[in-house]
Amino acid sequence: MYSFSSLAEFAILRDSIKRELVQTCEEDALRLFIAINEGVNNAIFHGNKEDSTKKVQIIIERSPEDVQIIIRDEGEGFVNTKESAGMELWDENGRGLDLIGLYVDSCCWNTKGNEITLVKKINPAYCKPFSTCTSL
């Protein structure tokens, strides 16, 4: 589990997270990292509103079928009002959730809206067998 309170603290952890993802599933590591990075940016800026007294946590878990990533903040919660994944081409903001959706198989929020769970199904041909996974 990773826990941090600011963008600066997250920046220090990025390489460790990348390494864990490579160990967990090299084939999908970069795309999973993209989804995590976007989720964390949302958690820091929109969830915790850059309040350094609040934490963001990342939990990466591997099962035989998938990689599950939980990103949790201590904010008031997020309500996803987007009905479709249609990105507004000329918008300067608002692509983060769309990128998450493009790079994982599913994403859902808890009831409060301060915790997002990302799930990426894995291709056994490219990933280490579950029994040798070091991320658990």
Added chain:
Amino acid sequence: MEITTNISEKEVIVTLAGSMYVEDAAVLREKLIGFIESGYKQFIIKLHNVDYIDSSGLGVLVAIQKKVLPKEGHVTLTGAKGVVKELFELTRLNKVFTMQA
């Protein structure tokens, strides 16, 4: 991320290297807006050595394009490859910029 800028005639050539995260995007935005305020409107942004750009970086590039287009300026992106090229394609931002190899 390394951000290097050079002026060639009336063009601003921006060479980026590394990964562009939200903190880098803020720096890039400030630099490029400074050039626009100085009267520059043609930008060539070299992405050959960029291995990742997040949504905030994409947003900065869109913002710069939106600022220069009404001035008959343009942002051209060169050298996008791998996941960076894929990000522009998936977000359809390859329709917003001129993209060159």
